[in-house]
Amino acid sequence: MTYETPLSRETRTVVSPSSVVVGAGAVEQVGEYAARHGTTALLVATEQIFEFHGDKVIDALDTAGVESVSYTDVRPDPTVENIESAYELWKRHDCDVLVTLGGGSSIDTGKGVGILASNDGEIRDFGVDRAGYEGVPEPTPPLIAVNTTAGTGSEATRSVVVSDESTSTKFLIVSENVVPDIAIEDPELTVSLPRSHTAFTGIDALTHAIEAYVSVNAYDIPDSSAEEAMERIARSLPVAWANGDDLDARADMLVGQLQAGQAFTNSSVALVHGLARPLGAQLHVPHGLANALILPYVAEFSAMAAPEKYATVARILGAADESDTTREAADKAAEGILRLCDDLDLTGYLDDFGEVPSRERYLSVVDEMTQDAIDSGSPANNPRKPTSDEIRDLYIDIYDDALAPDSPRRS
Numbered sequence: 063m064t065y066e067t068p069l070s071r072e073t074r075t076v077v078s079p080s081s082v083v084v085g086a087g088a089v090e091q092v093g094e095y096a097a098r099h100g101t102t103a104l105l106v107a108t109e110q111i112f113e114f115h116g117d118k119v120i121d122a123l124d125t126a127g128v129e130s131v132s133y134t135d136v137r138p139d140p141t142v143e144n145i146e147s148a149y150e151l152w153k154r155h156d157c158d159v160l161v162t163l164g165g166g167s168s169i170d171t172g173k174g175v176g177i178l179a180s181n182d183g184e185i186r187d188f189g190v191d192r193a194g195y196e197g198v199p200e201p202t203p204p205l206i207a208v209n210t211t212a213g214t215g216s217e218a219t220r221s222v223v224v225s226d227e228s229t230s231t232k233f234l235i236v237s238e239n240v241v242p243d244i245a246i247e248d249p250e251l252t253v254s255l256p257r258s259h260t261a262f263t264g265i266d267a268l269t270h271a272i273e274a275y276v277s278v279n280a281y282d283i284p285d286s287s288a289e290e291a292m293e294r295i296a297r298s299l300p301v302a303w304a305n306g307d308d309l310d311a312r313a314d315m316l317v318g319q320l321q322a323g324q325a326f327t328n329s330s331v332a333l334v335h336g337l338a339r340p341l342g343a344q345l346h347v348p349h350g351l352a353n354a355l356i357l358p359y360v361a362e363f364s365a366m367a368a369p370e371k372y373a374t375v376a377r378i379l380g381a382a383d384e385s386d387t388t389r390e391a392a393d394k395a396a397e398g399i400l401r402l403c404d405d406l407d408l409t410g411y412l413d414d415f416g417e418v419p420s421r422e423r424y425l426s427v428v429d430e431m432t433q434d435a436i437d438s439g440s441p442a443n444n445p446r447k448p449t450s451d452e453i454r455d456l457y458i459d460i461y462d463d464a465l466a467p468d469s470p471r472r473s
């Protein structure tokens with residue numbers, strides 16, 4: 063048997079933070095790392111996370127002799143205005159090192175500030191629709207990401223997602239120049255994550271791992287991260303959800319989501335993320351919940367095109383074993399995902415975190431959602447290439463099976 067890898071035929075660039083500080087108490091090292099890179103830190107956080115953990119970070123910076131100024135107005139989906147206001151503080155106080163405290167929203171705001179600090183132009187200019195991929199020319203200042211979710215994996219990625227309030231749309235920036243320098247992963251900081259967001263961010267991480275693994279851009283380096291991420295998330299997400307104080311499960315989830323971030327930033331996301339943004343905008347649900355509503359259906363749709371990969375997904379999720387043939391196992395991946403989503407009562411969160419339109423209204427926007435999904439480029443990374451009619455049918459199946467109040471998964 064021969065071993066095949068695209069690396070024998072072409073070059074890939076693997077990105078990663080230069081250091082990952084992981085484990086209980088890791089947050090105490092933020093000062094030491096900041097002092098290696100500068101003297102005045104801009105600390106970027108959401109108000110709520112700052113209330114929970116801001117003192118710990120500021121004390122650690124103080125102890126290391128690093129001055130700090132805080133920007134704590136980050137919104138859940140960070141905006142152009144967030145980045146511009148935080149950048150004003152950066153300039154006014156002559157800061158030289160960025161420290162983010164929080165999950166993807168804080169990290170993406172910090173990355174945005176870094177882009178403005180090192181490059182000419184407005185943040186909108188760096189979106190992939192205007193500047194293309196790798197559209198940030200200059201390296202950004204040192205960024206230390208103290209993570210509090212598990213999670214977006216943004217501390218390991220070259221992506222920034224920004225909401226443009228003037229057009230009610232989001233845009234994406236992708237560049238290896240924005241990958242954070244240091245990731246601080248302290249499970250004690252994730253204990254405060256509510257059960258709902260443990261579920262949303264955990265399924266987002268699982269989606270990153272699965273999509274990276276089955277993507278047409280997959281190859282052996284991100285595949286190993288994706289497999290290990292799936293194993294950690296499958297065993298520890300239900301435990302972390304059921305008992306948020308379980309530090310072993312929280313630590314396992316932090317590592318799993320980091321590996322999932324490393325997998326997708328070096329491979330790509332695919333159809334689930336392509337469908338999730340338009341669906342999330344219609345239902346006003348958090349990103350992870352939108353992914354959870356879509357993931358089982360896309361797995362069912364795609365399994366035939368990447369049977370070996372989906373068979374491994376099914377086996378890791380405990381939905382298939384060695385007695386199943388590859389194709390039988392692949393077809394069970396969706397079942398395994400559904401069981402995990404049902405364990406975490408994900409559709410139940412629609413009552414508190416979403417607004418489901420009537421079927422008639424939903425059908426009236428399905429064509430627009432389909433076009434938005436195709437325009438995102440992510441469906442093109444899927445192992446089974448969907449036609450626009452197939453995307454439309456997926457959206458309708460999801461409504462009838464998981465969104466409608468009387469649907470099988472909600473009633």
Ligand SMILES: [Fe+2]
Pocket residue numbers: 214266269270335349
């Ligand atoms: Fe995601």
